[in-house]
Amino acid sequence: MTQLTVSARPRPNPYLPIDSLDPEAELMLLHFGPQHPSTHGVFRMDLYLDGEIIVKAVPYVGYLHRAVEKLCEKLTYVQQTPIVDKNDYVAPMTNEQALVMVFEAMLKLEVPRRARWMRSLFAELQRIASHLLAIGTFSLDLGGALGGGSTAFIYCFRERELILDLFEDVTGSRFHYNTHTIGGNRHDLPVGWGAKVKAALELIESRMPEFAALTIENHLFQQRTKGVGVLEGALALELGITGANLRASGVDHDLRRDAPYSAYDEVKVKVATASGGDCYARSIVRVEEVKESIRLCRALLDGMPEGPINSGKPVKLPVQTKIPVGQTYVGIETPRGELGTWVIADGTQNPYRLKIRPPSLHALAALPYILPGQTVSDAVAILGSLDPIMGEVDR
Amino acid sequence: MRHFLDALKNVGTIAKSFVRPRVTVEFPKQLRPRAERYRASFALLHEADGDEACIGCLQCERICPSKVIAIKGPVKRDSPITGKKRSYADDFTLDLSACIFCELCVQVCPTDAIVMTREQEEPAYGRETLVLTMAKLYENEKSKTRAWGDGTKLMGMQVPPKPPAEAKPADAPKPVEAKPAEATKPVEAKTAATPPPEAPKPVEAMAAATPPPDAPKPVGAEPAGTANAPKPEVKADGPAGPNGGTS
Ligand code: SF4
Ligand code: SF4
Numbered sequence: 001m002t003q004l005t006v007s008a009r010p011r012p013n014p015y016l017p018i019d020s021l022d023p024e025a026e027l028m029l030l031h032f033g034p035q036h037p038s039t040h041g042v043f044r045m046d047l048y049l050d051g052e053i054i055v056k057a058v059p060y061v062g063y064l065h066r067a068v069e070k071l072c073e074k075l076t077y078v079q080q081t082p083i084v085d086k087n088d089y090v091a092p093m094t095n096e097q098a099l100v101m102v103f104e105a106m107l108k109l110e111v112p113r114r115a116r117w118m119r120s121l122f123a124e125l126q127r128i129a130s131h132l133l134a135i136g137t138f139s140l141d142l143g144g145a146l147g148g149g150s151t152a153f154i155y156c157f158r159e160r161e162l163i164l165d166l167f168e169d170v171t172g173s174r175f176h177y178n179t180h181t182i183g184g185n186r187h188d189l190p191v192g193w194g195a196k197v198k199a200a201l202e203l204i205e206s207r208m209p210e211f212a213a214l215t216i217e218n219h220l221f222q223q224r225t226k227g228v229g230v231l232e233g234a235l236a237l238e239l240g241i242t243g244a245n246l247r248a249s250g251v252d253h254d255l256r257r258d259a260p261y262s263a264y265d266e267v268k269v270k271v272a273t274a275s276g277g278d279c280y281a282r283s284i285v286r287v288e289e290v291k292e293s294i295r296l297c298r299a300l301l302d303g304m305p306e307g308p309i310n311s312g313k314p315v316k317l318p319v320q321t322k323i324p325v326g327q328t329y330v331g332i333e334t335p336r337g338e339l340g341t342w343v344i345a346d347g348t349q350n351p352y353r354l355k356i357r358p359p360s361l362h363a364l365a366a367l368p369y370i371l372p373g374q375t376v377s378d379a380v381a382i383l384g385s386l387d388p389i390m391g392e393v394d395r
Numbered sequence: 396m397r398h399f400l401d402a403l404k405n406v407g408t409i410a411k412s413f414v415r416p417r418v419t420v421e422f423p424k425q426l427r428p429r430a431e432r433y434r435a436s437f438a439l440l441h442e443a444d445g446d447e448a449c450i451g452c453l454q455c456e457r458i459c460p461s462k463v464i465a466i467k468g469p470v471k472r473d474s475p476i477t478g479k480k481r482s483y484a485d486d487f488t489l490d491l492s493a494c495i496f497c498e499l500c501v502q503v504c505p506t507d508a509i510v511m512t513r514e515q516e517e518p519a520y521g522r523e524t525l526v527l528t529m530a531k532l533y534e535n536e537k538s539k540t541r542a543w544g545d546g547t548k549l550m551g552m553q554v555p556p557k558p559p560a561e562a563k564p565a566d567a568p569k570p571v572e573a574k575p576a577e578a579t580k581p582v583e584a585k586t587a588a589t590p591p592p593e594a595p596k597p598v599e600a601m602a603a604a605t606p607p608p609d610a611p612k613p614v615g616a617e618p619a620g621t622a623n624a625p626k627p628e629v630k631a632d633g634p635a636g637p638n639g640g641t642s
């Protein structure tokens with residue numbers, strides 16, 4: 001918790017009714033979304049505009065609601081892992097991890113060391129993939145600066161594909177892995193996989209300067225992002241914003257270091273922060289985190305211990321796993337921030353209540369505060385820089 | 396000037412991509428190699444002697460999160476191959492349109508009867524086409540490449556660290572049918588072969604497993620919810636930590 005930047009700009013009050021801001025009803029109401037290509041899913045905002053300047057922004061979520069939490073109440077514990085894969089569909093690995101970790105905490109189950117290292121390795125690979133996508137789609141949102149826009153997007157996608165291929169080798173699936181299970185992992189690493197990972201990491205690392213040249217080092221990119229959408233650290237903390245968005249606002253907080261889980265107590269994480277709190281700072285933090293994740297992946301691969309990958313009984317019957325009465329909250333650091341799961345168990349094979357705390361929802365909560373005073377074109381940039389995933393917001 | 400230099404740099408970056416090998420393939424003509432474990436569709440297998448491997452034990456139907464497997468049975472009848480009485484699935488349907496390819500049904504099968512295949516399923520015009528009937532599933536056995544995983548292998552990978560304590564309960568619910576011996580033996584053999592299981596570490600390494608699971612110390616003003624604690628109060632006002640201000 002360091003250096004909170006406090007800016008002089010008065011904080012807008014998002015709860016002011018529009019009548020008080022605009023007694024003569026002269027503002028234009030622009031419906032942004034829900035099918036807008038830059039809304040990263042289906043997300044709608046009502047933007048009240050004075051010319052091109054946003055006066056008030058009202059976000060609406062829920063277009064992608066799939067009742068995941070209710071579904072988890074109806075399914076047994078072992079059946080839920082493939083379901084939560086679909087929450088944050090850019091980083092499914094960490095979704096599963098968050099879910100099984102809370103069940104393991106409630107069952108007081110110790111996870112074998114190899115499984116913990118594998119989980120961390122998967123999470124870091126997923127972080128690289130997710131941040132590459134975030135950087136790519138963000139440049140797509142910024143649009144057609146030469147070599148910015150869709151070029152960077154396609155390049156990032158190409159490199160992200162390498163990581164999906166790696167996951168495909170381990171789990172057999174490119175996206176909805178279902179590889180975590182209560183007590184460990186389901187799939188062991190195949191022979192020769194480590195070498196593939198190293199080659200992929202090597203390639204991504206060698207391409208990082210190119211991504212940087214196309215995005216954060218490009219002056220057009222900097223002009224579009226510097227000083228745009230400034231999110232103060234204090235406000236970010238109040239809104240519960242976590243992850244790269246929080247760290248870009250100068251708050252040094254990362255659960256991987258502050259409350260180490262899986263293998264992060266043995267492999268130390270260097271947390272990247274930036275102080276600007278603007279779109280540029282958020283991009284910088286993501287680029288730095290990719291570099292740090294590449295380093296972590298190498299360390300995790302080199303130190304990968306041998307041994308069993310599962311401590312519990314392998315899943316056989318869904319009714320076998322019963323969690324004793326109690327409630328627990330566990331949060332982990334996903335690419336987007338703290339993904340928490342809160343479970344109330346009533347001693348049966350289904351949870352009584354399962355609440356998912358998605359980091360993206362909290363990131364969106366910043367919009368009514370940081371959008372007023374910005375232009376419409378910057379609204380697209382700000383939304384993209386927060387990197388929300390609607391599947392996770394609406395669940 | 397700066398922008399001009401940036402543009403030149405970008406053109407250089409893009410030019411580099413022209414000389415790199417292509418990463419895309421012309422999809423319908425050329426297929427990317429699929430991983431060995433790739434999961435795309437399903438097949439039901441026959442045993443070595445030509446008998447149906449599925450015993451209709453309903454384990455896969457029970458574990459399926461999307462409830463897309465429907466099995467009639469089990470029925471006891473004489474095997475046409477060996478003449479012995481054993482159980483069969485009378486009918487087996489798997490609705491691929493709602494399957495989430497979680498591989499749990501493959502994992503739980505005690506006789507390795509259901510496996511996944513690696514060919515990506517072709518798109519269909521109607522939902523009915525995606526329903527895999529028993530005949531289609533047995534046909535897939537011949538016409539499609541099998542994925543690596545089956546029940547024995549997937550279970551074998553998850554060797555529990557304490558074999559004596561775990562072996563019994565894991566085996567108990569298995570119906571004493573067909574060939575449970577074959578299904579369990581490799582697991583046990585592997586268990587014995589693995590290096591001695593690590594002694595549980597005295598220091599609980601997983602942060603999650605400790606009762607106050609995740610209150611990040613630097614922020615942690617309020618406990619974000621401990622086991623058996625009263626409901627974690629959700630603070631709507633005031634500067635709450637990243638843990639606190641949940642919706
Ligand atoms: S689990 Fe295997 S043996 Fe049992 S019904 Fe399903 S396919 Fe048949
Ligand atoms: S892979 Fe499909 S059929 Fe098998 S358990 Fe999962 S959802 Fe059901």
